Amino acid sequence: MTPRALTKGNIALAEGAIQAGCLYYFGYPITPQNDIPEYLARNLPKRGGIFIPAESEIASINMVMGAAASGKRAMTSSSGPGISLMQEAMSYMAGSDIPCVVVNIMRVGPGLGGIEPTQGDYNQAVHGGGHGDYKNIVLAPASVQEMFDLTIKAFELADKYRNPAMVVADAMIGQFQEPCRLTPAEPILIPEKPWALTGRQGRKPQLLKSLYLAPGEQEAHNLRMKAKYDEIQEHEVMLETRELDDAEIMIVAFGTPSRVAKSALTQAREMGIRAGLLRPITLFPFPEKEIREYSSKIRKVLVVEMNTGQMVRDVRINSHPEAEISFYGRPGGGIPYPDDIIREIKKALKKS
Amino acid sequence: MNRIFKRPDSLTDANTHFCPGCTHGIAHRLIAEVMDELGITDNTIGIPGVGCCVFLYTYFPIDVLEAPHGRAPACATGMKRAQPDKIVFVYQGDGDLAAIGTSEVIHAANRGENITIFFINNSVYGMTGGQMAPTTLLGQQTTTSPYGRDFQSEGYPIRMAELLATLEGVAYSTRVALHSPKHVNQARKAVRKAFEMQMNGMGFSMVEMLSTCNTNWRVSPLEALKTIENEMIPYYPLGVFKERTGKDFL
Numbered sequence: 001m002t003p004r005a006l007t008k009g010n011i012a013l014a015e016g017a018i019q020a021g022c023l024y025y026f027g028y029p030i031t032p033q034n035d036i037p038e039y040l041a042r043n044l045p046k047r048g049g050i051f052i053p054a055e056s057e058i059a060s061i062n063m064v065m066g067a068a069a070s071g072k073r074a075m076t077s078s079s080g081p082g083i084s085l086m087q088e089a090m091s092y093m094a095g096s097d098i099p100c101v102v103v104n105i106m107r108v109g110p111g112l113g114g115i116e117p118t119q120g121d122y123n124q125a126v127h128g129g130g131h132g133d134y135k136n137i138v139l140a141p142a143s144v145q146e147m148f149d150l151t152i153k154a155f156e157l158a159d160k161y162r163n164p165a166m167v168v169a170d171a172m173i174g175q176f177q178e179p180c181r182l183t184p185a186e187p188i189l190i191p192e193k194p195w196a197l198t199g200r201q202g203r204k205p206q207l208l209k210s211l212y213l214a215p216g217e218q219e220a221h222n223l224r225m226k227a228k229y230d231e232i233q234e235h236e237v238m239l240e241t242r243e244l245d246d247a248e249i250m251i252v253a254f255g256t257p258s259r260v261a262k263s264a265l266t267q268a269r270e271m272g273i274r275a276g277l278l279r280p281i282t283l284f285p286f287p288e289k290e291i292r293e294y295s296s297k298i299r300k301v302l303v304v305e306m307n308t309g310q311m312v313r314d315v316r317i318n319s320h321p322e323a324e325i326s327f328y329g330r331p332g333g334g335i336p337y338p339d340d341i342i343r344e345i346k347k348a349l350k351k352s
Numbered sequence: 353m354n355r356i357f358k359r360p361d362s363l364t365d366a367n368t369h370f371c372p373g374c375t376h377g378i379a380h381r382l383i384a385e386v387m388d389e390l391g392i393t394d395n396t397i398g399i400p401g402v403g404c405c406v407f408l409y410t411y412f413p414i415d416v417l418e419a420p421h422g423r424a425p426a427c428a429t430g431m432k433r434a435q436p437d438k439i440v441f442v443y444q445g446d447g448d449l450a451a452i453g454t455s456e457v458i459h460a461a462n463r464g465e466n467i468t469i470f471f472i473n474n475s476v477y478g479m480t481g482g483q484m485a486p487t488t489l490l491g492q493q494t495t496t497s498p499y500g501r502d503f504q505s506e507g508y509p510i511r512m513a514e515l516l517a518t519l520e521g522v523a524y525s526t527r528v529a530l531h532s533p534k535h536v537n538q539a540r541k542a543v544r545k546a547f548e549m550q551m552n553g554m555g556f557s558m559v560e561m562l563s564t565c566n567t568n569w570r571v572s573p574l575e576a577l578k579t580i581e582n583e584m585i586p587y588y589p590l591g592v593f594k595e596r597t598g599k600d601f602l
Contacts, residue, residue: 024434050433054426055459062423062456066399066430069417074430092420197415197431199438201394207409209418 004179009147009169010035012180013103014043016151017075019182021190022101023049024074026063028056028082031115032171033105036077057082061089061102068093068100069208071196073155077103079171080113080121084129090164091130094225095210097195099158101151102136103167105174108333116333117170119255122310125168126283133222135229137165137236138283140254144178150281152184159191161232168283170306172256172335238281239290243269247276249300249345252291252315254280257304257336264341275345283311288318295319300348304336305329324348360384362393366410373566373573375530376404379472380411382536383441386544387414390551396439397431399424401448403479405472408443422453425460428467439550441468446487447477450512457516457558464521464555468546471512471558473527474565475584482568486510489587494568509587513560517593523549524557525594531564531580538590545595554596562588 007015014036017025025044027037037053044051050067054060060076067074078086083104093100104125108118121129125138137157139150151167158165197206212218240258243265244250253261258279268275278294280287295301301323303312312327319325328344330336359365362384370376387393393414400408402421409416419427424442432440449457449471460467476494477483484497487509491500501509517525524546528539539561546557562584566576 024430026430052429052433052463055455058423059426059429059456059459062420062426063430063433065419065423066417066427066432067434068430069427070431070434072434074434088420089423092418096418197397197417198435199395199397200413200415205409205413205415207416207418209409209416211406211418 002181002183004181006177007144007180007182008035008175008177009144010105010174011039012144012148012182013151013167014039015182016148017101017155018043018047018049019184019188020073020152020155021188022073022075022155023047024064024067024072025049025076026052026054026060026074027076028054028060028078030079030082032107032174033077033079033103035174036103057085058089061086064100065089065093065098068098069197071193071198073159073190075101075103077105079105079107080109083121083124087130090136091132091134092210093164094134094136095132096208097162098208099162100164101154101158101167102164103151106168106170108331114333115171117172117256117306117335118331118333119170119257119306119310120331121168122283122305122307125166126286126314134225135284137161137163137232139165139167140281140283141167141169141173142255142258142279143173144176144180147173148180148182149185152188157236161228162195163228170256233285233288236282237285237287237290239287240279240281242277244276244278244294244298246274247298248274249276249302249349250294250298251275251277251302251304251341252280252311253277253304254283254311255306257306260336260338261304261341264338264345267338268342268345273345273349273351286314286318291315291318292320295323299323301325302344302348303327304341304344306335307331360388362387362412362414364411364413368411369407370404371567373564373576375563376472378530378536379470379561379563382540382543383470384412386540386547389544390547392439392547392551395437396441399428399431399440399442401442401444401453403445403448403477405443405445405448422448422451423456424448425453425456425465425467425469429460429463429465432465432467436466439547441470443470444472445478446471446473446475447485450486450510458519461516461556461558462519462521464523466550466553466555468550469558470543471560472563473512473560473588474563475509476565476568478565478568482565489583511588513558513593516558522556522558522594523554523596526592527560527562527588527590529562529580529585529590531562531577549596554599
């Protein structure tokens, strides 16, 4: 097994994409994700791939659509403002059953905002930033190793369900360095894509589209997509739990706040407070069943996010009706500290 | 009996949704005839824009990707880079190419993407009911320029074939018209030349076709043909604005 090497989050993600067999990358610069296109510009040509510095995020994602419709693994990456520009094509791809991977290294917003880390794009990613009735598959790494592993997983899920998959990480996860093993945990298998547009030679003409005008056609299409999302919800939930068995309070956090929560949890345990953690790794599918089950046993739930409260709504919807849900958020580039989380735990448990 | 005219194999026998008098159907037939001639139908992928052009997949028995409005040149870029051995063509109207998609077409052209674009210029947004487009002629009345297009407010009609011809990446940029048999024959040659440019790896090729939209122009089909001759061509001159003869870009 290859040794672990100190690696930056964005680089681990970019290398993960290449190892996943993604040879087509199209992108436009925006901080804090520029390491990704820069790494791929250097490395894709050497490894038989194509890198195009596109004229806009709109062009980037539509180039991804063209390459993905050809049956190739293709990707783009950006941050808040650029991701907003991509929503149109992501909706088209969802509606046309075209798989792709879109990476959002989240910077603070709204608007131009700033370049500090945030989780302000949770709703955009999870509840569909584009028009129409669709969902993205959304993976949320919390370490450099997961930037590598979950990017590979994103390609796998996108292909399996023929749907856009997003990797969303805050700027901190993208920018910091940690030891990381840049070897896939499992062999990479790229499925056959008989639906790809490769010219009709030897078969009937094929079509990838999202336009359904005849009465009932669109409804049938949307219901078919719903069945697909139900299947994803049923089979693809990923989460991490820590010390929940005897917990009197459950912290729910993803990405950077989940890392801080782990420190807070250790400190809380030393203080005699039985805190535990549930970390969603997939944001869609959201760990609905697990939230419901744990919150029926652990009636105090503290959600910690780097925004003013987005995932907390999904936690609330899925929790036991009698569970008390509290929230602590740092928006606009602020990062929660372990002491903050301990204070909030005590508040929730009404301990001084 | 010697058959002298038939439906091209690269066209289906579906009834078109085009209005009587519209020349989209002629453009479709020319492209299909040339695909037959060049023997490329099995290896060609079409990418229509949004609007009257979107039903390309109903009329061409080929693989088709439906692109978002204006984005077809970017989709074609990704597709051609992923499959350089295939023929990729884009079919866009003027609302698609000359308005919402100007950025995508200019940069695809400027990169010299080895794709072919057929650009139907009928000076209005057809499918949505005849609104003003950047290509609408000065003084032309549309549903959103009810008093006639005024340059002081809406600027001037945009000449895309000339504009794209200024870009180094462009191998072929021409404007043709579809209003008379003579012009249709010329258009056919341009379609063939554009496909050949792509087949020879010369880079970006575009054929702008002046086309009728008699329904939205509120004129008869016959008058619409005269409108092309008397009003469109004087502002949108026909001709070849760029034609690469060798791979001089190397």
